[in-house]
Amino acid sequence: MKKLKxxxxxxxxIAQGLHMPAYAHFSDLCEMVAVCDVRLDVAKSCAEKxxxxxxxxxxxxxxxxxEIDAVSVTTPNKWHMQPTIDALRAGKHVLCxxxxxxxxxxxxxxxxxxxxxxKILMVALPNRFNGPARFLKDYIDAGKMxxxxxxxxxxxxxxGVPGWGVFIxxxxxxxxxxxxxxxxxxxxxxxxxxxxKPVSASGKTWDYLGKNPNLTNNMGDYDRSKFTVEDFAVGLxxxxxxxxxxxxxxxxxxxxxxxxxTQLMGTKSGALVSPWGNHVRIFTEDNKxxxxxxxxxxxxxxxxxGEVEAFLRAILEKKPSPVPGEHGLIxxxxxxxxxxxxxxxxxxxxxxxx
Numbered sequence: 348m349k350k351l352k353x354x355x356x357x358x359x360x361i362a363q364g365l366h367m368p369a370y371a372h373f374s375d376l377c378e379m380v381a382v383c384d385v386r387l388d389v390a391k392s393c394a395e396k397x398x399x400x401x402x403x404x405x406x407x408x409x410x411x412x413x414e415i416d417a418v419s420v421t422t423p424n425k426w427h428m429q430p431t432i433d434a435l436r437a438g439k440h441v442l443c444x445x446x447x448x449x450x451x452x453x454x455x456x457x458x459x460x461x462x463x464x465x466k467i468l469m470v471a472l473p474n475r476f477n478g479p480a481r482f483l484k485d486y487i488d489a490g491k492m493x494x495x496x497x498x499x500x501x502x503x504x505x506x507g508v509p510g511w512g513v514f515i516x517x518x519x520x521x522x523x524x525x526x527x528x529x530x531x532x533x534x535x536x537x538x539x540x541x542x543x544k545p546v547s548a549s550g551k552t553w554d555y556l557g558k559n560p561n562l563t564n565n566m567g568d569y570d571r572s573k574f575t576v577e578d579f580a581v582g583l584x585x586x587x588x589x590x591x592x593x594x595x596x597x598x599x600x601x602x603x604x605x606x607x608x609t610q611l612m613g614t615k616s617g618a619l620v621s622p623w624g625n626h627v628r629i630f631t632e633d634n635k636x637x638x639x640x641x642x643x644x645x646x647x648x649x650x651x652x653g654e655v656e657a658f659l660r661a662i663l664e665k666k667p668s669p670v671p672g673e674h675g676l677i678x679x680x681x682x683x684x685x686x687x688x689x690x691x692x693x694x695x696x697x698x699x700x701x
Contacts, residue, residue: 447675449521476653493614510567523576529596550582550685
């Protein structure tokens with residue numbers, strides 16, 4: 348089998364923490380041959396660690412390398428769209444970090460480029476590939492939960508503003524916790540629900556705590572005067588099939604702990620699942636008795652490795668994208684509607700047309 352040649356556009360935290368180790372783990376399937384970063388010293392350090400031959404601070408130079416089959420785009424959100432579109436048009440398959448884009452219009456353009464070029468565009472959402480997700484999706488697909496008509500999705504931190512990078516900068520990120528960690532739990536939820544088509548959303552965002560210099564933060568200090576994103580967001584999303592999802596996401600909130608989970612309610616049973624800690628609970632009834640079930644053999648799977656392996660095998664086996672760009676568009680379009688609703692005070696339509 349031919350080894351795929353991989354390039355990386357961006358060599359920061361997510362590239363070093365997930366993409367590079369995962370590609371290295373699957374050295375029988377691929378080889379990292381090029382890395383790009385505007386911080387050339389960081390790119391060089393990664394190249395030395397992984398034996399990567401080509402180092403550059405211009406992604407267009409990387410894309411001109413004809414031996415590269417696929418790239419990971421692991422830049423800040425503002426720099427997802429153009430490198431992804433350019434990579435697709437250069438004949439490369441793309442694994443793009445979440446969220447797919449800053450907004451729905453950018454995501455739409457990326458999906459169109461993938462369709463026009465016939466190349467794979469995959470959104471990096473690794474929680475789909477961990478043990479709880481695989482166990483519960485099989486359970487749902489077997490008909491054990493019936494129709495899932497409502498879900499509560501929580502991605503909440505009590506004091507968890509990232510003190511590094513550009514996470515507090517709306518111009519670079521497009522938003523705060525909603526678009527950064529809410530994207531994970533909303534995708535997780537919609538994955539279980541079969542990705543129904545959203546039609547509208549309402550919501551509200553606040554920034555009361557994130558700007559307050561007198562509050563502590565558990566993820567490093569940051570300049571409160573430069574905090575331009577929300578610190579808390581809530582949304583209610585309606586779907587074409589009649590289902591509803593409520594979503595809550597925070598960097599800072601006066602709550603207990605840091606709950607990161609989704610609660611699904613189906614016509615046959617319900618479930619509470621977290622992508623971390625192999626935590627799954629199922630709530631059902633049999634013979635007029637109520638049961639709370641905790642499966643004991645949920646598989647232990649590395650979501651990051653699973654994500655990258657799915658990307659590589661989709662390319663090698665000519666399969667569809669394991670997490671299609673259209674799912675990233677749905678997520679971005681929902682966030683657009685929630686942000687707009689916070690400004691208008693009205694329920695807003697969700698546009699998922701490509």
